[in-house]
Amino acid sequence: MSSKISAAITAIGGYVPDYVLSNAELEKLVDTNDEWIRTRTGISERRILKGAGLGTSDMIVPAVERLLKKRGIGAEEIDCIIVGTVTPDMVFPSTANIVCHKLGAVNAWGFDLAAACSGFLYSLTTGASLIESGRYKKVVVVGADKMSAIVDYSDRTTCIIFGDGAGAVLLEPNNNGYGVLDSILRSDGGGGHHLHMKAGGSLKPASIESVTNKEHFIYQEGQAVFKHAVRDMADVSFELIQRNNLGADDIAWLVPHQANKRIIDATANRIGLPAEKVMLNIQRYGNTTAGTIPLCLWDWEDKLNKGDNIVLAAFGGGFTWGATLIKWGY
Ligand code: UT7
Numbered sequence: 001m002s003s004k005i006s007a008a009i010t011a012i013g014g015y016v017p018d019y020v021l022s023n024a025e026l027e028k029l030v031d032t033n034d035e036w037i038r039t040r041t042g043i044s045e046r047r048i049l050k051g052a053g054l055g056t057s058d059m060i061v062p063a064v065e066r067l068l069k070k071r072g073i074g075a076e077e078i079d080c081i082i083v084g085t086v087t088p089d090m091v092f093p094s095t096a097n098i099v100c101h102k103l104g105a106v107n108a109w110g111f112d113l114a115a116a117c118s119g120f121l122y123s124l125t126t127g128a129s130l131i132e133s134g135r136y137k138k139v140v141v142v143g144a145d146k147m148s149a150i151v152d153y154s155d156r157t158t159c160i161i162f163g164d165g166a167g168a169v170l171l172e173p174n175n176n177g178y179g180v181l182d183s184i185l186r187s188d189g190g191g192g193h194h195l196h197m198k199a200g201g202s203l204k205p206a207s208i209e210s211v212t213n214k215e216h217f218i219y220q221e222g223q224a225v226f227k228h229a230v231r232d233m234a235d236v237s238f239e240l241i242q243r244n245n246l247g248a249d250d251i252a253w254l255v256p257h258q259a260n261k262r263i264i265d266a267t268a269n270r271i272g273l274p275a276e277k278v279m280l281n282i283q284r285y286g287n288t289t290a291g292t293i294p295l296c297l298w299d300w301e302d303k304l305n306k307g308d309n310i311v312l313a314a315f316g317g318g319f320t321w322g323a324t325l326i327k328w329g330y
Pocket of ligand 1: 031032033036037040041117156157160221222226229258259260263287289315316317
């Protein structure tokens with residue numbers, strides 16, 4: 001037992017909507033084909049939150065409820081909820097506020113954290129710091145996005161990639177060295193012009209012109225983002241493993257952001273991990289932005305063992321990227 005408090009993940013919950021958007025259905029919307037999508041991205045289908053009046057919070061609430069049930073605690077025990085997202089229900093109030101209310105988390109405060117596809121990693125490090133400070137005992141960290149709200153389904157270069165989903169983890173103090181051990185987080189605002197949403201913020205508020213020009217959708221220069229993602233996600237994962245004196249044999253799992261199978265393969269190769277140690281669910285969910293990493297943990301939960309060293313890695317809009325090392329605690 002050490003005196004240092006670490007932030008251990010003690011439960012996971014996830015949620016994906018029922019509606020399956022297949023490659024075959026996309027073939028009817030844009031000039032694309034199943035073979036191109038599968039070979040260039042690894043995606044076969046993604047989930048879409050259909051129905052009016054439903055936002056990102058409507059996926060987060062069931063994900064957190066599953067987590068609470070598993071841990072056997074009530075929402076009123078939560079101290080803080082951090083929501084990594086770029087598709088909040090509204091510009092304000094924060095989705096964290098909305099989620100606290102819907103859950104009945106009456107003793108919690110919270111906030112949204114916008115770091116695009118790195119949203120979960122940024123939020124996890126932030127949440128871990130709250131636990132490590134000793135001031136908070138139960139922090140829920142969420143990664144969730146309703147990407148279908150900002151995808152242009154006439155743009156074949158983006159609509160094939162993204163899907164909707166939410167994942168959440170509970171962080172609690174641990175004195176035995178389990179939990180979040182180390183993190184390298186980076187950002188480069190100089191890359192923002194390659195991947196962003198042009199309007200809807202204070203710089204360019206919504207107008208008839210912005211709607212007509214389709215500026216409330218994702219704008220992505222795929223090749224430029226791909227180039228940076230392949231290099232930076234691999235570099236930071238390699239650096240993290242090195243500085244913790246670990247080798248490939250010491251790593252049980254790589255949990256990569258699910259943007260493109262080719263980016264994931266490059267990262268796994270760089271740190272010398274075989275495919276069977278790499279979590280991959282991009283074929284079923286596509287790129288759920290901040291949702292990908294916690295959704296992987298949720299899908300793989302019963303394969304994780306206490307003491308496993310797990311590397312989480314992400315790259316996304318901003319640019320933002322990073323890697324986090326955790327020791328699985330249950
Ligand atoms: O998660 C946040 C960070 N985002 C990422 O990490 C995404 C990174 N980028 C990518 O994953 C890839 O760049 C894409 C999947 C977006 C695109 O793949 P690519 O291999 O970079 O394709 P490309 O843009 O170089 O296009 C190759 C060809 C082009 O045709 P020509 O000019 O060679 O005739 C495109 O017009 O593929 C064409 N193309 C398509 N064809 C069929 C582009 N999109 C499609 C499509 N179906 N959906």
